[in-house]
Amino acid sequence: VADPIFVVDIGPDGAVATHPVRVVLHRAVAPVPQENVGKEFNTLRPELVAIACMRLNERPGFEFDSSFLGAGAAPRFTKFAELMKKLRKHDPKNEDRFPPLSIFGHADPTGDVAYNKKLSGRRAKSVYAVLVRDTKIWDDLYLKPHGGDRWTYKAIQSMLSVSLKTDEPPFYTGAIDGAKTKTTQDETREALKKYQEARGLPRTGFANDGTRAKLFEEYMLFLCHDADGQAFELDPVKHFIARNKDKKGLKGDVEGCAEFNPVFLPTKEDQDRFDKAKDDAAKEERNAAFAETRRVVVYVFRHDTEIDPKKWPCPVAESGEADCIKRFWSDADQRIARKPGEERRFLETRDTMQCRFYHAFAAPSPCEAGIRRWLVRFRVGFVLPSAVPIANRRFVATVGDVAFAPVVRGRTDDNGEIALPVLDEHTTIELKLDAWDVLFPSRPKPQPEPPEEQGKGADSDAFPDEEKFMKFTLDAGALELVDADKDAAAKQRLFNLGLGKNLPSEWKEEEFKEAVRDYRQSRDGKRGVTAGAALDDTTLQSLRTEHDVETPEPPPPPDQESPEGS
Amino acid sequence: MAKTHVVKQGEHATGIAERYGFRDYKTVWEDGANAALAKNRNPHVLHPRDEVAVPDKVVKKVPKPTTETHRFRIATTKLFLRVKLRDFDFNEVKSAKYEVVISAADVKAPRKGSTDGSGILKEEFDRPFEPIVDVEVRVTVVPGSGTPQDHKFDLRVGHLNPKHKLSGQQARLNNLGYFAGFDVEDLQQFLWAVEEFQEDHILLGKSKVKKTPKIIDETDDPNTPTGVIDDAAFLEKLVEIHGC
Numbered sequence: 001v002a003d004p005i006f007v008v009d010i011g012p013d014g015a016v017a018t019h020p021v022r023v024v025l026h027r028a029v030a031p032v033p034q035e036n037v038g039k040e041f042n043t044l045r046p047e048l049v050a051i052a053c054m055r056l057n058e059r060p061g062f063e064f065d066s067s068f069l070g071a072g073a074a075p076r077f078t079k080f081a082e083l084m085k086k087l088r089k090h091d092p093k094n095e096d097r098f099p100p101l102s103i104f105g106h107a108d109p110t111g112d113v114a115y116n117k118k119l120s121g122r123r124a125k126s127v128y129a130v131l132v133r134d135t136k137i138w139d140d141l142y143l144k145p146h147g148g149d150r151w152t153y154k155a156i157q158s159m160l161s162v163s164l165k166t167d168e169p170p171f172y173t174g175a176i177d178g179a180k181t182k183t184t185q186d187e188t189r190e191a192l193k194k195y196q197e198a199r200g201l202p203r204t205g206f207a208n209d210g211t212r213a214k215l216f217e218e219y220m221l222f223l224c225h226d227a228d229g230q231a232f233e234l235d236p237v238k239h240f241i242a243r244n245k246d247k248k249g250l251k252g253d254v255e256g257c258a259e260f261n262p263v264f265l266p267t268k269e270d271q272d273r274f275d276k277a278k279d280d281a282a283k284e285e286r287n288a289a290f291a292e293t294r295r296v297v298v299y300v301f302r303h304d305t306e307i308d309p310k311k312w313p314c315p316v317a318e319s320g321e322a323d324c325i326k327r328f329w330s331d332a333d334q335r336i337a338r339k340p341g342e343e344r345r346f347l348e349t350r351d352t353m354q355c356r357f358y359h360a361f362a363a364p365s366p367c368e369a370g371i372r373r374w375l376v377r378f379r380v381g382f383v384l385p386s387a388v389p390i391a392n393r394r395f396v397a398t399v400g401d402v403a404f405a406p407v408v409r410g411r412t413d414d415n416g417e418i419a420l421p422v423l424d425e426h427t428t429i430e431l432k433l434d435a436w437d438v439l440f441p442s443r444p445k446p447q448p449e450p451p452e453e454q455g456k457g458a459d460s461d462a463f464p465d466e467e468k469f470m471k472f473t474l475d476a477g478a479l480e481l482v483d484a485d486k487d488a489a490a491k492q493r494l495f496n497l498g499l500g501k502n503l504p505s506e507w508k509e510e511e512f513k514e515a516v517r518d519y520r521q522s523r524d525g526k527r528g529v530t531a532g533a534a535l536d537d538t539t540l541q542s543l544r545t546e547h548d549v550e551t552p553e554p555p556p557p558p559d560q561e562s563p564e565g566s
Numbered sequence: 567m568a569k570t571h572v573v574k575q576g577e578h579a580t581g582i583a584e585r586y587g588f589r590d591y592k593t594v595w596e597d598g599a600n601a602a603l604a605k606n607r608n609p610h611v612l613h614p615r616d617e618v619a620v621p622d623k624v625v626k627k628v629p630k631p632t633t634e635t636h637r638f639r640i641a642t643t644k645l646f647l648r649v650k651l652r653d654f655d656f657n658e659v660k661s662a663k664y665e666v667v668i669s670a671a672d673v674k675a676p677r678k679g680s681t682d683g684s685g686i687l688k689e690e691f692d693r694p695f696e697p698i699v700d701v702e703v704r705v706t707v708v709p710g711s712g713t714p715q716d717h718k719f720d721l722r723v724g725h726l727n728p729k730h731k732l733s734g735q736q737a738r739l740n741n742l743g744y745f746a747g748f749d750v751e752d753l754q755q756f757l758w759a760v761e762e763f764q765e766d767h768i769l770l771g772k773s774k775v776k777k778t779p780k781i782i783d784e785t786d787d788p789n790t791p792t793g794v795i796d797d798a799a800f801l802e803k804l805v806e807i808h809g810c
Contacts, residue, residue, distance in 0.1 A: 028725035028737040034644040041809035045652040045743030304715035
């Protein structure tokens with residue numbers, strides 16, 4: 001297990017997340033007898049595995065048909081910076097090393113492929129430039145417009161409209177219009193002069209080379225810093241998978257995927273209507289429908305991932321699409337087919353992307369495919385509010401009951417929660433938790449772990465004392481919905497909350513009644529529950545809320561979309 | 567009385583032979599009763615439920631005087647872990663330092679070595695061959711940029727299934743770095759890996775992958791091909807590149 005850090009933060013502006021813990025893939029090999037040495041061997045090649053991601057949505061990150069990054073992208077960059085700092089600490093070899101990235105830009109299907117290919121590449125490059133603080137790349141985007149993607153003085157106005165330094169008010173407060181009217185032209189000139197004066201540049205009132213270099217640099221810092229306001233900056237050689245070997249085209253480090261990998265497909269009827277869109281209102285409706293597909297996704301790969309751009313299948317960000325098409329699924333046309341009366345989302349169907357190579361990164365990524373995990377919360381003490389999370393304890397989870405079932409090791413978080421990848425909709429999870437002393441305080445506290453284990457986290461092998469941990473068996477996926485079989489659903493939840501002695505499926509009427517009575521007694525006054533003996537709807541809903549939904553406070557939960565069940 | 571041994575996952579001819587007291591797997595494998603099984607099959611790539619006939623032991627009598635000292639030579643098979651290491655770009659990883667934990671004795675002091683000029687790592691297994699512990703391989707690759715990369719592989723020796731089985735094809739694709747899924751039920755992931763492999767090693771970018779290979783479920787009959795059944799070129803290339 002390479003990654004016990006759990007971050008999932010999905011919002012309207014994009015996402016920052018760790019990928020689900022990738023379990024160890026055992027390689028099956030054949031031994032070779034003496035007489036076949038020289039003839040037989042087994043090949044071992046590492047897999048390309050992404051461990052984390054960031055998605056920047058069009059708005060507020062980008063403007064429509066533009067590669068300019070708006071101020072709204074800043075919070076996402078900050079979340080990404082914090083995630084990268086966590087991942088860096090997790091490198092067993094070197095705590096100063098960030099894992100390497102590759103950046104993929106995406107456009108929507110409107111317009112021709114060649115145009116979209118270049119636009120998506122420009123967006124990815126724009127993000128790359130911020131991460132490595134390369135103002136020359138931005139200047140190139142600024143000086144060489146591509147169709148509708150024209151930075152113009154709109155970009156300058158936008159940059160001057162933010163507070164570029166702590167406690168420094170914005171230099172520009174006028175409309176962002178590209179200085180098209182006399183008023184805004186004057187205001188922009190004035191703002192530029194003030195800026196130039198403040199930075200010791202010649203007061204020209206024009207965004208000349210020197211002014212742009214300084215302004216871009218400061219705006220990049222405004223966009224991309226960590227939670228303490230410190231610059232978050234990556235090295236183009238050390239922190240990208242192709243190591244900047246292709247300095248000009250950035251092949252392998254930055255990709256433009258054109259419109260090939262949509263995350264949303266409209267119904268056939270809607271698409272037909274969009275295709276005929278003539279007036280602005282119709283075009284706006286079309287563009288709004290495809291908004292989620294216009295995005296930039298950054299993938300973070302395992303430490304030690306390095307590829308040769310010459311052998312990397314994706315073409316250079318701003319070049320043609322021929323090499324993309326070579327990498328399409330054999331059924332690529334079907335994947336993007338608009339179906340009558342049916343909208344499709346990658347989030348739900350996971351089959352809307354044409355490029356097979358990209359699909360492999362997107363399918364397990366919370367940034368593209370959302371997230372499904374078994375969320376398990378450990379608490380001790382049944383009577384509220386004394387039930388406290390069993391936080392920061394070591395656990396070992398075996399997900400599945402097949403031979404060589406994946407084993408996940410880590411620690412519970414502050415809420416006493418662990419998140420395990422959903423590999424199977426219905427499976428057995430064997431859990432071991434280092435928590436005997438929590439239930440039985442008289443027991444000796446666990447010994448501090450030997451120093452060589454510290455810092456290695458779940459990347460280390462078995463915990464030396466894990467066989468002594470408290471054991472649980474979870475029947476994952478067996479949880480009844482409360483609307484289906486009310487009694488069974490209630491029994492399971494009561495049992496999981498600590499009531500009853502036998503397995504809930506074996507409860508006699510008496511044990512069930514006693515559990516309901518105990519529950520209502522202890523929750524009296526919470527969520528409308530009153531003391532009593534019957535399993536009424538209020539009690540059932542309270543059980544559901546407490547067991548499946550309720551968020552412990554504080555801190556807020558990291559995950560909103562886990563499946564019902566635990 | 568000759569016996570029949572029903573293969574379990576992870577077993578191979580040398581291990582089975584040794585269990586029944588044979589020093590050389592060929593004594594068992596080349597027995598006439600195994601002719602059907604042995605046809606076109608690698609004795610160290612068996613499938614669960616394969617049936618191996620175990621012949622009776624034959625006592626070999628060699629008359630020698632009792633008053634002298636004699637030396638007898640017994641033919642034994644040596645068994646090796648032999649892997650070719652490749653990097654992300656499919657280059658052979660030549661002269662790379664590695665550490666291998668191949669037996670319980672290696673846990674404290676892993677065996678060390680360097681891959682040869684074609685990226686091959688070779689280590690001999692200790693006797694007895696059964697059970698072979700899970701093998702761990704750590705390789706340090708120094709690529710073009712000069713930053714050493716560490717790669718770790720967890721191997722299960724003897725677990726490679728025959729090439730005409732879906733599980734066997736999946737394992738080979740996984741070994742080649744095309745993630746083909748954890749088990750035979752993950753057909754979507756398997757298809758992903760099949761198409762990627764075809765692209766890289768058969769079509770070479772000259773034409774598009776045309777059709778989704780047809781898959782049928784794994785059957786109990788060891789000689790019924792499963793997995794990609796309509797693409798002989800794929801199967802041949804897969805075994806050639808994987809190495810067995």
